[in-house]
Amino acid sequence: LPAHFVVRHQPSDGPSQLIDVYERAVELTHDEADAMVRANVGRPMQASDLESMTRRGMVLRVLRNLRGLAEQQRDGDAHARYLDAIVRLDPDNPEERVRRAIVMFSLERRDEALADVNWLLEKKPDGINLNQVEDLRQAILRGDR
Numbered sequence: 001l002p003a004h005f006v007v008r009h010q011p012s013d014g015p016s017q018l019i020d021v022y023e024r025a026v027e028l029t030h031d032e033a034d035a036m037v038r039a040n041v042g043r044p045m046q047a048s049d050l051e052s053m054t055r056r057g058m059v060l061r062v063l064r065n066l067r068g069l070a071e072q073q074r075d076g077d078a079h080a081r082y083l084d085a086i087v088r089l090d091p092d093n094p095e096e097r098v099r100r101a102i103v104m105f106s107l108e109r110r111d112e113a114l115a116d117v118n119w120l121l122e123k124k125p126d127g128i129n130l131n132q133v134e135d136l137r138q139a140i141l142r143g144d145r
Helices: 030-041 055-072 076-089 094-106 110-123 130-142
Strands: 007-009 017-020 026-028
Touching: 026 030, 055 076, 076 094, 094 110, 094 130, 110 130
Parallel strands: none
Antiparallel strands: 007 017, 017 026
């Protein structure tokens, strides 16, 4: 579910069950899961919220949660480590490349920041403001902080 991880148990006979693994494996009704989604993200639960995740998807979700915690705690080194792992698992994700470029630049790891900026400028992914990426590139090359 958005902002909360649950598992679905599909018994060989009978309906599937949603289980909240963070709350002592308590079973959730569909209505309780919907209320959780509404409380966490302000919208009703959608069918896509209940789709199964791949192992890779689960690892990425955990890494993104850890990245968010590192960002909140202003732990730049941990933030960079999680971003490295995320980009290794999801190398074509432009939003993560932008995040990593900014974090690496803030840590004065200019070569790594420049590699992501150059990747973005070469790939020109949709939804990314390439003018801002070029501005970041120029700041990196000038040695700005």
